[in-house]
Amino acid sequence: MKDLLIEYRKTRLNVLNKIKDLENKDSFRMDDLLVYKDILKDLDYTIEWLKYGHQPGIYKAIDRSQCYLLAHSGLTE
Template sequence: MRQLLIEYKRSLREARKMLKTIDSKLDPSLIDKEDKGLINNIISDLEYAIEWLKSGRNPDARRGIDKNGVYLTDPGVLDILPVQVVYKELSKELPSFERELIEDALCTLSDREKDVFMMIKVEGLTFDNTADLLGVKKSTVQTHLERAEKKINERKIGSLFLVS
């Protein structure tokens, strides 16, 4: 891998030299202009590949799914977190009526709002961790949580389950 990185850097230097020679021409021909475009593309691709080789991840991926911490987390670990186990045990202990109330309140939420609500309120994750896992900004997580809580409160007020 190190040898490949060295070769890419060498190729990048050569491509930049070729670009300089074309730029130094006072009256470039049509072929020179086409070559300049190709060389710029080569330089861009080489810089991209070098960055990928250096960091070990896709340089263009700016979302949470490709953050460094994701590579350190085994997805199987998420299934055995104590908070989730406690939630699963609590849901088994709830009477069916209360479970139906919860499901009724959660059915009004969008998938993203439900994910955010469950991650923060049930699993106890922070806004930052939730934002990283979902690949959004912290403020977006806060907005989704506020909307979810508002919808749940509205559902509590207007739910047919609560009418006696």
Template sequence: MPNWADQLIQEYSDGKRQLLKASKNLDKKNPVEREYRTMINSMAEDMDFVIEWLETGRQPGTYRGVDKRSVYQIRSLENMDLIPDITEQLDDVHEKKLMMTREEKVILSDILSSFSLRERQCYILHTVHGLSMQRIADELCLSKATVQMYISRAREKVEKRVG
């Protein structure tokens, strides 16, 4: 469900968290461990750099390049086939237009890219795929209340954009 940029951001965030945890356990007075701590902190800073790059779509610290937040997620969302095919459910397909216009796709991708990863996962699983909140909670190892909160936040963002 998450796109490649979201997966990388999550992996780098988890790795950074593990590095910082390991760094805290080192003895500051021991010269060898102090050197390890310096290397670990440097790796964590490099991970911050990559995470920011993935989130913003531009090299951190520079003002040239792509100026759109979440550019990788937006591109991925624009290329995704999120809406299931409903042609079998319609009686007279030839009279109804089932295609989204380019403008509608851009609006949809903008809305979805404004969601956090969890909001997007929960909202799509509930709204598009019709899963119950309890089933989503079980699938994502979250509580049902947390899933409800993510879906509620996502709906508020949709209302703000559409309404």
């Protein structure tokens, strides 16, 4: 899993360099820049998922002990 994370980080660095190159050019297509920024956003999301082991942005995950806290009346309904 660590090798996958390393590859994603290398790819992220390459995309960042490409974005900087596009921004420094006088004539560049805005569509290209938007595509690379979307790729960067997706890479950041995936890197965070791989690093922490759960979906990014969800901070109140259900703990294993909390998922069984249900009233018995709720089971019969």
